[in-house]
Amino acid sequence: MSSKFNDDRFLARWLNNELTPEELSEFQKSSEYAAYKKMIAGAEALESPAFDEEALLARIKSQQKGQLIVTKRKVNYLRVAIAALLVLAFSFVFYTMLIPDLTTIRTQVGEQQTIQLPDGSVVVLNANSSIAYDEDDWVEERKVKLEGEAYFKVEKGNIFSVETHAGVVSVLGTQFTVRDVSDFFEVKCFEGSVKVESGDDQEILKPKKSARKIRGNRMIVRAIKGLSPEWLEGKTTFESVPVSQVFAALKNQYEIQFEGASFNPNMTYSGTFPHDDLNLALKVVFASLELDYELKNNGIVVISGQ
Template identity: 35%
Template sequence: MKEENELARWLAGEMSEEELQQFRQTPEFATYEKIAAYSATLKAPEFDHKKMYRDVISRPKKVTKVIPMTTWIFRVAAILVIALGLFFGARNFTTSDQLALNGKTTAFTLPDNSEVVLNSGSEIEYKKWNWSNNRQLELNGEAFFKVAKGKTFDVNTALGKVTVVGTQFTVKNRNDRFEVECFEGKVCVSSKDGKLFRMLEKGQIVVFENGKSITATATNGDKPLWMQDGIRIISLPLNDIISEIERDYAIKIDNKLLLSSQKFTGVLPKNDLETAIKILGESYGFTYAFDKKDKIVLTQK
């Protein structure tokens, strides 16, 4: 700001002799002097008043269109309505995904107020658009459904399909295993290969694996065991059981054992990892050690 004031006073010839001497010593003075000398040679063009008047008179008049304020507001409002419509429409057309990470469960509500709980390591996809006319779910993993009264929808999996009306049930789709258990009402179960078609009522369960039915007893309750701190195992080999524990506890199990074809049926705790491993160790004859907080190593006795 000081330099600008000094430049202005110099150009106006208002500096004293002493100030002028000091100003000439500044590094910028040579540049200022060149600019002033060049500016003095510039000459503004002569202004022809008569020509300007003729040009203005002969120039065609433009009609200015005045847009009323209310019209402008309505246009902006219309644009906002269209934009919001596109936004919400796109959101409803897209697929909704629900995921339960290992060691976690996820609960959510469908557009018809039916309730869903996803077990660990499971995922569901569905579309909100036109849900009232096309209730379709894609399940990968395990989930509990509490369907709103009078409502119906289909649960599709890679291994089979479940059609329900106002009921409570679970569906499990893991590897080649397809399990459905009914806790209320009725469910219709059909496999992809057409080998299974059955109507289940309250207190009934069906387990289907590699085209064959497996005998199982339904849970004596109104909810699956995995919602009550239990892991239910129905005729599974050790490696599949290890996968269940890894999902439910969000840990890694290093199996140093030989593959075992022996199958286990029973209930393991979902909130006590060491007890669950001990039960399996007694059944399969192995010892275990915690390598890290989230890793267990199994070795043969």
């Protein structure tokens, strides 16, 4: 709101009848004038009941001449405050109109969900993930905000972008996955081509290629196998990922928490665990990591070290 009529000092001068005839005439022709008149009418309705102002002023003058000036300053401050409130009210409405009404979809632990977007593109959300998009503005801008992990099958059209905390993925029509969990950002391309941007890094991925960025380090391009992500088939497969990502993936699929011994943050894991058998999943993962553990009845997995 850049109009001079929205400035609290201008509004205070108007409320105090201090505008020049030219300024008042210009203000009365503006689109803001009618709205401010309505709002000031509502504010004045909250003021004290009418009283004999002349009698009050005469009594004040007779008792303490200097008090009249103080009273006038108080009235001026009140009017300035009303002007400031008017600006804040209009600003709130203005900026509220700028905030899009996003459609948000979130999955729970162990849940996957398939969503069809307005253009026919399909998103499969992995467990404990969410997407948000503006359905009303979809024709103009195909943009999805992602937290967690998802598989995208995008219909051809204008640019389709996926925004995450770690980077942006842009395509025209293709199949790919995006995973953004903690300090791990990975994009896998299964069909078409994918543009990946993260910080100063930028890559164009072709089919069966992935781009990975860990803890803010440089992006690395790797080869991948398969024509779709394994988690669509009820299992999670990792190749040389930090063990923290494996534990995060297990927590996304099962209602568990980890406690106990710490481990080397540089330790990596390669392997597969199922989504439908917690005991088997833990056995497979911890055998590969050569770590001991105990699963308690309350869902706590206690790690006892190597």
